[in-house]
Amino acid sequence: VKNDINSRVEILAVGSELLSPNFQDTNSLHLTARLNELGYSVRFKTVVGDELADLSYRLKQACRQSALVLVIGGLGPTTDDITREAVAAVLKKRLVFQPDLLERIEQRFRRRNMPMPESNRKQAFLVDGAAALPNRNGTASGQWISFGKKNIVLLPGPPHELKTMFEECVRPRLERRRPGYLARRVLKTVGLTESQVETLISDLYPKTGNPAVTVLASPGQIEIHLTAFSRRSSALAVRRLRGLEEKLARRLRAHLFSVAGETLEEVVGQLLKKKKRSLAVAESCSGGLLGHRLTNVPGSSDYFLAGVVAYSNAAKAAFLGIPPSVIERHGAVSSVVARRMAQGIRKRARGDFGLSITGIAGPTGATPRKPVGLVYISLAWAGGAEVQRNLFLGNRDMVKLQSTQKALDMIRRRLLLKSAGGKAIPG
Ligand code: AMP
Numbered sequence: 001v002k003n004d005i006n007s008r009v010e011i012l013a014v015g016s017e018l019l020s021p022n023f024q025d026t027n028s029l030h031l032t033a034r035l036n037e038l039g040y041s042v043r044f045k046t047v048v049g050d051e052l053a054d055l056s057y058r059l060k061q062a063c064r065q066s067a068l069v070l071v072i073g074g075l076g077p078t079t080d081d082i083t084r085e086a087v088a089a090v091l092k093k094r095l096v097f098q099p100d101l102l103e104r105i106e107q108r109f110r111r112r113n114m115p116m117p118e119s120n121r122k123q124a125f126l127v128d129g130a131a132a133l134p135n136r137n138g139t140a141s142g143q144w145i146s147f148g149k150k151n152i153v154l155l156p157g158p159p160h161e162l163k164t165m166f167e168e169c170v171r172p173r174l175e176r177r178r179p180g181y182l183a184r185r186v187l188k189t190v191g192l193t194e195s196q197v198e199t200l201i202s203d204l205y206p207k208t209g210n211p212a213v214t215v216l217a218s219p220g221q222i223e224i225h226l227t228a229f230s231r232r233s234s235a236l237a238v239r240r241l242r243g244l245e246e247k248l249a250r251r252l253r254a255h256l257f258s259v260a261g262e263t264l265e266e267v268v269g270q271l272l273k274k275k276k277r278s279l280a281v282a283e284s285c286s287g288g289l290l291g292h293r294l295t296n297v298p299g300s301s302d303y304f305l306a307g308v309v310a311y312s313n314a315a316k317a318a319f320l321g322i323p324p325s326v327i328e329r330h331g332a333v334s335s336v337v338a339r340r341m342a343q344g345i346r347k348r349a350r351g352d353f354g355l356s357i358t359g360i361a362g363p364t365g366a367t368p369r370k371p372v373g374l375v376y377i378s379l380a381w382a383g384g385a386e387v388q389r390n391l392f393l394g395n396r397d398m399v400k401l402q403s404t405q406k407a408l409d410m411i412r413r414r415l416l417l418k419s420a421g422g423k424a425i426p427g
């Protein structure tokens with residue numbers, strides 16, 4: 001994947017608005033996806049404001065280090081659009097007036113019964129020697145500039161203009177010189193920290209960097225992203241990926257829950273469906289997030305029966321049948337109450353499984369013996385119940401998210417047991 005001259009691709013997104021908190025450079029994500037399909041990997045991307053000096057500086061670097069530079073934006077008619085000028089200056093080329101481009105622009109205005117503003121004239125200039133890339137949806141012509149083995153491609157900023165121009169003018173040219181084929185795979189794990197994952201698998205990372213491995217952490221979930229490259233075919237890239245994937249899977253064992261993009265709630269849903277088991281949930285500090293995640297999955301009515309958000313002690317008594325004396329003795333955030341919640345909802349919903357969450361999401365509500373992030377999670381089935389005590393770090397949102405992640409993982413692991421009937425396992 002590394003250092004193949006043809007795959008030395010970089011993207012420069014131009015526009016001061018992209019450096020403000022209000023706009024995102026979405027075009028480069030779109031371009032990256034298309035480039036990957038064509039076997040190119042992106043090595044760098046930069047956002048540059050509408051400053052001639054800044055853009056020239058980054059362009060010079062880009063031309064030195066990359067074989068293909070895609071420049072997005074700054075091709076408009078206004079004074080802040082300076083991409084043409086910057087590229088011409090860096091390459092020491094003139095900007096050449098193109099009568100046919102001007103004619104096209106004037107035509108667009110005529111069709112709308114408007115005179116062409118003088119400022120649009122600058123869009124009729126090409127860097128000397130560039131090929132014009134027609135713009136079906138706007139007045140900004142794209143440009144393809146080749147010199148030696150290097151290529152600079154100028155593309156318009158408005159996303160629909162860029163997408164169409166890429167498909168019609170850029171893709172065919174890149175296809176002809178494609179460096180090879182990329183294949184990607186995402187392995188998702190739960191129940192391990194980032195460094196535990198690293199320790200478990202890092203000796204399997206290929207020294208060649210092909211496949212390339214990156215480990216990404218998010219709350220309650222560590223993802224391992226694999227990218228393989230083959231010069232010859234996509235089948236070979238996929239095969240390369242498979243070999244590594246199998247080795248990783250043997251190491252990660254039951255911590256690995258997804259290899260094809262599925263979410264944890266989808267995996268739990270598939271297992272419940274396959275085993276013909278039903279689930280009901282009782283939530284306190286997660287406030288319905290567990291039920292929300294489970295019901296985000298299409299077809300969840302096949303196995304999801306009910307969810308109760310029993311926030312107050314009175315609600316835990318009324319909806320789950322937990323005697324107030326039990327809550328008083330142990331506290332609402334306790335192993336005993338978590339278990340009673342899971343058993344209570346299981347019984348009332350007549351389900352195979354009951355799953356419950358009770359804890360302190362913070363930032364308030366902590367006591368010396370019960371810190372923020374203390375969460376009890378319980379799973380109940382016909383023959384018994386288990387409870388886990390957790391200490392989650394992070395803010396309120398993170399505690400809620402990690403609680404649901406852990407709850408989903410508890411039922412997933414039980415469903416993976418051979419005898420995981422929810423009925424068959426004796427307490
Ligand atoms: P420009 O070609 O610089 O005149 O850009 C025109 C418009 O396209 C801008 O006002 C943005 O709304 C949009 N745009 C420019 N660059 C990007 C980008 N990298 N990602 C998403 N939108 C963009």
Ligand code: MG
Binds near residue numbers: 080157
């Ligand atoms: Mg702009």
